[in-house]
Amino acid sequence: MPRIVKLNDRIQYLQVSYEPLSADVVTVRGDSAWWIFDVGACDMAVDFINALPRNPANDDAVPLKKNIVISHFHRDHLLNVVRHCNGEVSLDFDTLYVGSHASKVVGEISGHEKITVSSPLSFDDGMHIEILPIPNSHAKGSLILVVDDFVFLGDATYPMVGHGEPDVYNVQILEQQIKMLKSLTASRFCLSHKRGLVRDKSSVIQFLESVLARRQKNENYIVA
Numbered sequence: 296m297p298r299i300v301k302l303n304d305r306i307q308y309l310q311v312s313y314e315p316l317s318a319d320v321v322t323v324r325g326d327s328a329w330w331i332f333d334v335g336a337c338d339m340a341v342d343f344i345n346a347l348p349r350n351p352a353n354d355d356a357v358p359l360k361k362n363i364v365i366s367h368f369h370r371d372h373l374l375n376v377v378r379h380c381n382g383e384v385s386l387d388f389d390t391l392y393v394g395s396h397a398s399k400v401v402g403e404i405s406g407h408e409k410i411t412v413s414s415p416l417s418f419d420d421g422m423h424i425e426i427l428p429i430p431n432s433h434a435k436g437s438l439i440l441v442v443d444d445f446v447f448l449g450d451a452t453y454p455m456v457g458h459g460e461p462d463v464y465n466v467q468i469l470e471q472q473i474k475m476l477k478s479l480t481a482s483r484f485c486l487s488h489k490r491g492l493v494r495d496k497s498s499v500i501q502f503l504e505s506v507l508a509r510r511q512k513n514e515n516y517i518v519a
């Protein structure tokens with residue numbers, strides 16, 4: 296059974312679940328909005344997002360908006376937005392932030408604002424929030440979400456899935472990714488689909504560097 300895990304007073308996530316495969320859904324309570332990273336593919340994820348209260352405890356306060364950020368276009372991360380567009384489920388949200396490829400998959404979306412992110416965005420919402428495109432081998436147009444000391448990476452540190460062929464990293468892209476990740480000041484790296492989600496920045500970078508160290512001369516790809 297999926298579990299809801301609290302990372303601190305403002306951040307929690309619904310753990311990955313299976314049948315259908317549904318990625319972790321992270322929710323962050325800002326001062327003006329909920330920031331939701333990925334929407335999963337199962338009904339429980341829809342209920343989890345819809346149950347986030349828009350009315351803060353203080354009645355004078357402005358109701359919270361709900362902003363969704365999609366890490367990448369794979370269905371275990373995105374499907375509930377597509378189901379919402381099809382009328383299959385009703386997902387409660389205002390603004391959708393997507394990368395270039397996920398934007399094409401979602402298409403036109405009525406009644407909501409859709410923002411296609413191609414360069415870094417940052418927000419001050421009681422916490423420091425950034426939405427950043429990231430070089431990665433896994434999925435075109437992937438985005439990551441930075442919240443204070445946390446970085447939610449989705450599947451961006453994973454290889455390109457080979458579907459029968461080996462899974463691979465692109466050498467140049469991996470170099471760019473390591474450089475970018477090193478430049479981040481946040482230290483808690485959260486990888487989708489992993490038990491425990493939160494990793495140390497250094498251990499994630501160390502792992503990626505160990506992959507890069509296996510590169511062969513004149514080869515563009517490294518088998519994962």
Ligand SMILES: [Zn+2]
Nearest residue numbers: 367369434450
């Ligand atoms: Zn993926």
